[in-house]
Amino acid sequence: MKILFVHQNMPGQYREMLQWLAEQGGHELVFLTQRDPAPKIKGVRTVQYHPHHRPAKDAYGLSKVWEEATGYGFGAAQAAAKLAKGGFKPDIILGHTGWGELLFMKDVLPDVPVLGFFEYYYLNTGGPVGFDPEDPPSAHSPFLLRARNAVPNANYEAVDLGVVPTQWQQDSFPAHFHEKFYCCHDGIRTDLLTPDPDVEISLGRLEKPLTRQDEIVTFMARNLERTRGFHVFMRALPQIQAARPEARVLIIGGNGASYGKASTHPGGLRGEMEEELGDRVDWSRVHFLGKVPYDQYQKVIQISRCHMYLTMPFVLSWSCLEAMSMGATMVGTDVGPVREAIRHGETGLLVDFFNPDALADQVVEVLANPESYAHLGPNARAHVVENYDFLTRCLPEHIARINSLVTTGAKINLP
Structure with a gap:
């Protein structure tokens, strides 16, 4: 099958699907992206497209997102037309709708x-x-939010079928969208993301490597920001440290803002929280690791005695399900998208987003009585294997949907 992937930040949500298709062989895979340099994947041809237009910094706020989206969409469509003229006409196009890249695909490839x-x-x-x-x-x-939704509203007409990864995310869309949607996660490689009782981590300022015998608390987010509850996590630290004098805290994430408003503090939200907490925190037991390679991230989760996944009601992070796949004992915030993945007392523990004291109490309880919570990690992994596993649960659904749309006779076959 000839497949055109479109995502400004390759591979995005197509990480597992793209790799699997490339490994199967027999398909012609082209990825259209703004990312430069883009990751090199054997069996995948990468093509960079350039936005046709970007709005000025002082562009009118209510139309700025739409103006940017149409610039992305036109640039991507022109690149797709050039590919077709050069001999690559896809059997299907798979792409993210959020930035407008799919808006004009039907105008250059109407029967795809x-x-x-x-x-x-x-x-x-x-x-x-x-x-x-x-x-x-x-x-x-x-007004700004309604204006932003011009992009998904236009994409409703630009696609033949839509996919949303979780029920909570689907429910954020108006009801009339649902007739064009199917709900299926991108998929988690639970066969690769497993617990490791022998894991070790070396940190520069420690004499000995950390192991599963150490009392490790972990927090991870792409960026340390309010939307992902970093401020709540930090405010729980003094109480956790006071109760557990041997506990060490490992924190993964950049110091920018992916979602919502960035901190005005020169040191970002991390600097803001360090200033607020001052000497109430023993900073020698707090390790900010920044953004780390994927294999190092896995080790941090595998070594964790208690992993915190804190978020406002927003898109569920891959890291939540990945940590569950690795058998982490999860403490999460009691909001809709997290409740979809974590059942309190069965696959993890849920606390009030606005109560750092309750968060600290729950983490301390897990650290003090690990045997009472030993069932949570295995249950969490079993839940992800059953509902989110890429190979056995998500891939077959996505392949079936792709095959149902293709009219050229080409098919993707499962092993």
Whole structure:
């Protein structure tokens, strides 16, 4: 089959699908992306496209996102047309709808089916906007959010079928979208993401490597920001450290902001929280690891005695399900997207997002009585294997949907 993938940050949500198809062989795979340099994947041809237009910094706020999306869409469409003129006409197009890259694909390849990935529909209520009283929305937020939704609304007509990874994310979209959606996660490689009782981590300032015998608390987010509850996590640390004098805290994440408003502190939200907490935290037992390679991230989760996944009501992170696959004892925030993955007392533990004291109490309890919570990690892994495993659960569903759209007679066969 000839497949055109479209995602500005290759491979994005197509990481597992792309790798699997490339390993199978027999398919012509082209990935259209802005990323430069893009990752090299054997069996995949990468083509960079350039936005046709970018809005000025002082562009009108209510139309700025749409202006940018149409620039992305036109640039991607022109690149797809050039590919077709050069002999590559895909049997199907798979792409992310969030940035507008699929908007004009039907105008250059009208008879090619498009399967779009829909991630989130911006909400005035029920999502992260206005959730945290410390970060109230502006009076203009409802207008800006409605304007942002011009992109998913236009993409509804630009695709033949849409996929959303979780039920909570699907429910963020208006009801009429659902008739064009199927709900299936991108997939977790549970065969590769497993517990490791013998894992070790060496940290420069420690004489001996850390092992599973050490009392390790972990936190991970792409960026240390409010949407992912970093401020709540930090405020729980003094209480955790006071109760557990041997505990060490390992933190993965950059110091920018992926979602929501960035901190105005020169040191980012990390600097803001360090200033707020001061000497109430024993910083010698807190290790900021920054952004780490994927294999190092795995070791951090595998060594964890208690892993915290804190988020406002927003898109569920891959890291939550990956940590569960690796058998982590999870403590998460009691919000809709997390409840979809974690059942309190069965596959993890849930706490109030706004109560760092309750979070600290729960973590201390897990650290003090690990035998009472020993069932959570295996149960979490079993839940992810059953519901989110890439090879056995998600891949067959995605392949079936792709095959159902293709009209050229080409098919993808499962082993």
